[in-house]
Amino acid sequence: MTLSTRLVALLALALCVVAVPAPAGHVVHEARDRIPRGWAPVRRAEPDMVLPFRVGLVQPNLQNIEDYIMDVSHPESPNYGKHWSPAKVASTFRPTKESVDTVRDWLVEGGIAPERVKLGTGGSWMKVNVTIEEAERLLGTEYYVYQYGEDDNYTHVACHEKYHLPEHVSKHVEIVSPTLHFDTIPRGPAGQWQKVGSRDDSNSSSSARTIGQPGFGTSFPKTKGTIQSIIDQLENCDEQIVPNCLRALYDFEYYPLVPDKNSLAIVEYTPQAYVASDLDMFFSNFSPSQVGQRPVLYSIDGGYIQTDYGGFDYNGESNLDLQYAMSLVGSRQPVQLYQAGDLYEGASFGNLLDALDASYCTFDGGDDPEFDAVYPDPYGGYEGAEDCGTVTPAYIMSTSYGYTEADLTPAYEQRQCAEYAKLGLMGITVLFSSGDDGVAGNSGVCLDADGEEDYDGTVFAPGFPVDCPYVTAVGATQVNPNSTVLEPESACEQVIYSGGGFSNVFPMPSYQASAVEEYLTNYPPGYPAGTYNTSGSRAYPDIAANGANYIVAVQGEFYLVYGTSCASPVSAAIFSAINDARIAIGKSPIGFINPTIYTPEFRAAFNDITTGSNPGCGTEGFYAQPGWDPVTGVGTPNFVKLLALWLVLP
Incomplete structure (x- = not known):
């Protein structure tokens, strides 16, 4: 200044x-x-x-x-799966x-x-x-x-x-x-x-300064740069993650039975945009039957696949999300793309929620111009009305963007969190990546003793919306160096660290109380009072999936990519397959999964991660331990075990 x-x-x-x-x-x-x-x-x-x-x-x-x-979400409830209408x-x-x-x-x-x-x-x-x-x-x-x-x-x-x-x-x-x-x-x-x-x-x-704009607070995948050759072998998944690595790690093979009745959506914010030729470059190497296939575009508030800006900062996120979600579910299952905002006004999480639920909108389908984009765009660009209840929510939605909790006020966060709960009531599974800076906020910012953001602070800085009790927060793991997919993963400690911790805004939901208490009792972190919220608050992440060494095609080159941005769309693909199987036998989608996955039976169907940590704020952060932990949650999914459990639920 x-x-x-x-x-x-x-x-x-x-x-x-x-x-x-x-x-x-x-x-x-x-x-x-x-x-x-x-x-x-x-x-x-x-x-x-x-x-x-x-x-x-x-x-x-x-x-x-x-x-x-x-x-409607706890497996022991007589009303499990009886989701509400809008x-x-x-x-x-x-x-x-x-x-x-x-x-x-x-x-x-x-x-x-x-x-x-x-x-x-x-x-x-x-x-x-x-x-x-x-x-x-x-x-x-x-x-x-x-x-x-x-x-x-x-x-x-x-x-x-x-x-x-x-x-x-x-x-x-x-x-x-x-x-x-x-x-x-x-x-x-x-x-x-x-x-x-x-x-x-x-x-x-x-x-245009939006959620999708590089360099303004939200989390994005990281990269070590381009690579010259691809090693598509299971014994080399410690060096490069490709779809076959993920299938082997999570026992994931599935042929969709009712793809026309099932739905999966990836959420992106302009100016982030996928590149069609990059999809084909990726598919030609890892899923040849999908060359030429594209996501089904749902434009929200003028969202479109912009080409004015390119490179990893503008194409890396969307390319990553779509290449892995689409290749894992295969060519039979369409993947929806919720592209929000034009290139001028952009969009916020609030704009997305307006499009999914008309009751969330304001006057005439409008929004809050203080922190949400306003349409028709008065500055050039999209001239249509703001979208309000125009998109039927997909059964699974994955978002790889997020704020530092301290950027916002509790009142705003609580109002938005309630909307995620409403989506859960309607049978929607909402996944958010947990962040890439361990116990710190985006870009490594921490808090000082007064709760103010400070890069030299020593107080942990949780994220949002991952700290909302009604979303499923997805952390990151890795195949350890010199290990194979047949050996246990650890918490991600390459380039990024799995976001995790305890909210300063939201209380602990009942569904996770026992698991979190078990962690804090058996493996107390041992930090001084005030380092993180110990007053009984929402803890995250809930689950995890691999987030290191992904091969992603961007602008005609292959990059090595890292982040919880990788883990969320991969998890979404796995849960979408479970939905397909349930719908095929006349059952409801899995909806809000947190009350289910924290039960002892379902926790045992996840691969428990017991090594690694998520450093930040001058500390080693938390450590992965047996059971739930604030690094990798209840663990990574085992598709076969989870499918069997969910198929027997009502």
Whole structure:
């Protein structure tokens, strides 16, 4: 940051000390004790700047959501596999009329004309465009313009430290935005909030800063570079992983019986994109019958296979995910590709969830512009309406992207986690890679004693959404050097380390309590108090699969690739085959698998990983041990054993 920028930032910080007093009868609704790394306040936001103000209403019955999902997901439940319809999910969690009326009355009494206030089609959000002056009055806070690094093109508007609501209103509101949340990637001039009547026609792709944009916080696979020759032999899987290695490791051979009734999806975010010629290059070596085969594209908010940018940073993730998912399930089983966002606005996890569940959307199928892309794209690109409930979720979905938990606020994370629970209620299995930096966050960031992100910190930094109790977090293993696929794997310790640990936001779900307690009792990590959350929180990963030395075709060359990004799509292919077998005999898909895989019978069907660790934050992290551990979860899948167990369930 330049000297002048630092001086402005310091001045802004000094101004922050004189906070707007909370109006009488108001309570703190949400607070933030730190600013995500890279951001700094540089000036007060102009009073006439217009904000797309959103109020997320309390969803009833969320306090019962664990009971609901255990009822349809635990193998001992009489309702196992009796998944809910989307209509039942929507009606169960739709905000009450009392919440709608209370929030609307508060806004009107605060000086907002009634005709300006709109209720979202899903009933979960209220929308009104307000000025900074109006927002500060309503919330008893101050808004600042925050800058990312030294470039004043990358700015973001948020309020300082906390905001307030009337006490009687607060109990009807989950979250208000834009307020504290930094689930956003720096936008260029096209992405800055505009004053009333102003317009910025810039449509430079340099303003596309999304989940898929390299270098902005989310995890991506790593590489050692290109290789000159392929060794497709089982005795060489310690040097190069190819599909046959994975089939041997996990006893995975399967011929799909009802591929037209089954479904598997890989999630990608533009500008990440696969290269068709790379798929064929890979298939010609490892699955010749699939040369010419492509994933079935589901475009979300203008998502498309961009070709403006190429190379490993833009093609490595998508090529990896699709080459392995498609080759493992074979040519009979179509693989869906959920490609989210155009090249300008991009997309967020929230945009994806909107497309999968209409009840998650906001006004007219819109979204939250603070941290989600807005369509029609006002800066060039996709001109259609935002997708809202336009995609029927596949039975298995794999995502190899993720945040550091501390980047976001608990309120936002909790709201999104509840949506993953709803997908589980509908019979959807959601897999997320657990991260590649061991007990540290993305790019190796840790936390200091105050919970702030610090590369020199010694406090472990969990990830999100892998710490959500309603997704299945997938860690990484490796074939040890000079070993074969017939010998036990260990936790991945080549180039990357399997992400794992304990959430600072989510409590421990009941399904994993026994396994985690067993680990902490028998193999206490021995770190000083405060190194990680020991208060009984969600632990991850849940399972693992190989994540080292993958052969991936990228732009006409073969690369050696590493990451939990490898492990998630491989696991998805295996679970998809189990779904096919169940559906073929008239049974339901496996749905949310965590309550099942933590039972003693199913834990015994995984290959237990007992060696290796996941270093980070100046420590050796946690160690893989017999049973569940926060490095490799319950272990890697044994397809034959798991298939037999799942086929006998209702």
